[in-house]
Amino acid sequence: MSDLINLNFTVNGEKKHIKLDPSMTLLEILRNILKLTGTKEGCGKGECGSCTVLLNGKAVNACLVIASQLEEAEIITIEGLGKGEEIHPIQKAFIEEGAVQCGFCIPGMIMSAKALLDENPHPSEEEIKWGISGNLCRCTGYSKIVSAIEKAAKER
Amino acid sequence: MRRFSVIRIRSLEHLFDLAEKGMTNPYFLAGGTDLLIKIKDDLLIPPFTVLDISGLQELRSIHFEQDYVRIGSLVTHGEIEKHPELRLLFPSLTDACHGVGSPQIRNRATIGGNIGNASPAADSIPPLYVYGAELHLVNSKGERWVKIEDFFTGPGKTIRNPVEIIKEIRIPAEKRDYGTYLRLGQRKALAISKISLALAGKKKNGSMEDVKIALGAVGPTVIMAVETSLYLRGKELSSEVIKEAGNIIEKEAEPITDLRSSKEYRKKMCSTLLVKALTNWKQVA
Ligand SMILES: Cc1cc2nc3c(=O)[nH]c(=O)nc-3n(C[C@H](O)[C@H](O)[C@H](O)COP(=O)(O)OP(=O)(O)OC[C@H]3O[C@@H](n4cnc5c(N)ncnc54)[C@H](O)[C@@H]3O)c2cc1C
Ligand code: FES
Ligand code: FES
Numbered sequence: 126m127s128d129l130i131n132l133n134f135t136v137n138g139e140k141k142h143i144k145l146d147p148s149m150t151l152l153e154i155l156r157n158i159l160k161l162t163g164t165k166e167g168c169g170k171g172e173c174g175s176c177t178v179l180l181n182g183k184a185v186n187a188c189l190v191i192a193s194q195l196e197e198a199e200i201i202t203i204e205g206l207g208k209g210e211e212i213h214p215i216q217k218a219f220i221e222e223g224a225v226q227c228g229f230c231i232p233g234m235i236m237s238a239k240a241l242l243d244e245n246p247h248p249s250e251e252e253i254k255w256g257i258s259g260n261l262c263r264c265t266g267y268s269k270i271v272s273a274i275e276k277a278a279k280e281r
Numbered sequence: 282m283r284r285f286s287v288i289r290i291r292s293l294e295h296l297f298d299l300a301e302k303g304m305t306n307p308y309f310l311a312g313g314t315d316l317l318i319k320i321k322d323d324l325l326i327p328p329f330t331v332l333d334i335s336g337l338q339e340l341r342s343i344h345f346e347q348d349y350v351r352i353g354s355l356v357t358h359g360e361i362e363k364h365p366e367l368r369l370l371f372p373s374l375t376d377a378c379h380g381v382g383s384p385q386i387r388n389r390a391t392i393g394g395n396i397g398n399a400s401p402a403a404d405s406i407p408p409l410y411v412y413g414a415e416l417h418l419v420n421s422k423g424e425r426w427v428k429i430e431d432f433f434t435g436p437g438k439t440i441r442n443p444v445e446i447i448k449e450i451r452i453p454a455e456k457r458d459y460g461t462y463l464r465l466g467q468r469k470a471l472a473i474s475k476i477s478l479a480l481a482g483k484k485k486n487g488s489m490e491d492v493k494i495a496l497g498a499v500g501p502t503v504i505m506a507v508e509t510s511l512y513l514r515g516k517e518l519s520s521e522v523i524k525e526a527g528n529i530i531e532k533e534a535e536p537i538t539d540l541r542s543s544k545e546y547r548k549k550m551c552s553t554l555l556v557k558a559l560t561n562w563k564q565v566a
Contacts, residue, residue: 127286147287183388258470259383
């Protein structure tokens with residue numbers, strides 16, 4: 126297969142220099158190498174959004190990005206949202222609204238919400254639904270997730 | 282996922298050098314949202330070489346010139362969808378890009394990849410037909426411009442050589458009075474179009490002058506509804522004309538039956554989408 130490449134990129138504000146196979150997915154790098162297991166693998170094919178992270182500020186499916194595409198990239202995962210012990214306001218709103226059931230979809234859902242609110246701080250309900258249209262949830266029926274994002278937007 | 286060989290392309294010259302030396306089964310990787318799925322599904326038979334072109338900055342920009350708008354092949358659906366000037370000139374295209382996949386997909390998936398993948402259901406392609414787009418194809422031997430309708434030969438098949446890169450897409454910078462893109466899928470997000478219709482048109486003294494209509498996901502490639510366009514030329518946008526245009530397109534379209542829908546359903550829906558598009562136009566006019 127390919128020769129290993131030296132990859133320089135930033136994860137949650139920390140610079141990383143690692144040697145790895147260029148065909149490895151960002152999801153594999155995060156979970157298997159960096160042990161950041163907050164990012165989940167559902168479908169592995171861009172359909173479910175449970176692997177959503179921010180790449181240069183934009184929400185992407187980590188299962189559909191490979192190492193060779195990551196030179197100098199800035200990645201933020203769910204682990205990078207809070208400050209130390211303090212969780213992020215979006216995370217807080219999810220807890221307060223009871224928007225979490227089994228929790229599997231939630232890291233991805235929160236990363237999509239973060240990307241949405243960074244771009245559009247006061248989205249309408251429709252815009253929120255469109256913003257999380259790439260994230261599937263088998264448990265909640267979405268309405269509490271939408272309320273949580275509305276709440277987080279209000280409290281910003 | 283299985284491991285495979287990847288070469289990160291640093292410049293077009295780098296690509297041309299590699300091409301001259303020869304490679305086994307090269308595939309370009311832009312956003313990877315089609316190619317990586319194919320690799321995961323074991324649809325590419327090894328050995329193959331993935332050429333990662335995603336770092337080629339020169340393919341990432343949009344230029345507005347006197348006669349043409351030039352869109353680099355690595356521009357994403359998300360960038361097109363949100364571009365205010367593109368929305369003014371080519372609303373059918375920005376509508377189409379708005380509906381691709383999901384926010385995450387639109388942030389990665391490129392217009393060049395949508396064209397390169399050559400699915401008859403690809404959303405950006407019918408609008409490129411109605412706006413008369415041309416593709417700039419470049420390889421180590423030279424370059425050529427190809428009209429979008431001459432590019433595709435079947436599902437997943439094009440006239441492109443394996444190491445010929447789509448560098449940019451240029452569209453005549455012509456303002457129309459109306460443009461739209463309508464699609465039917467299982468649901469709004471993350472669903473492949475079962476059928477889609479792109480329409481762009483101009484009016485003169487109250488009647489339609491030049492209306493272009495393209496249909497996606499009805500046959501092996503996108504098709505233009507030429508007879509329907511001819512019928513509309515010179516007519517006013519009245520309810521009778523709209524109804525008759527719906528009948529004509531239903532006869533004109535020769536859809537296929539596949540897993541997603543039957544031929545009969547597709548024929549009816551071609552008509553339904555056209556009636557909807559023309560009715561919307563009538564309302565804004
Ligand atoms: C979950 C999901 C949902 C999707 N939803 C939609 C949808 O709603 N509508 C839709 O149309 N598509 C959809 N797609 C398909 C895909 O996202 C699009 O076709 C996208 O535009 C492909 O672009 P890419 O940059 O990711 O292509 P890649 O996967 O990088 O490439 C696709 C093909 O084009 C070739 N190629 C790429 N760039 C070039 C170039 N510059 N020159 C020559 N050849 C090139 C590649 O070799 C490859 O064969 C979806 C995909 C997924 C995974
Ligand atoms: S695991 Fe990436 S989208 Fe489902
Ligand atoms: S909370 Fe269980 S999948 Fe969303």
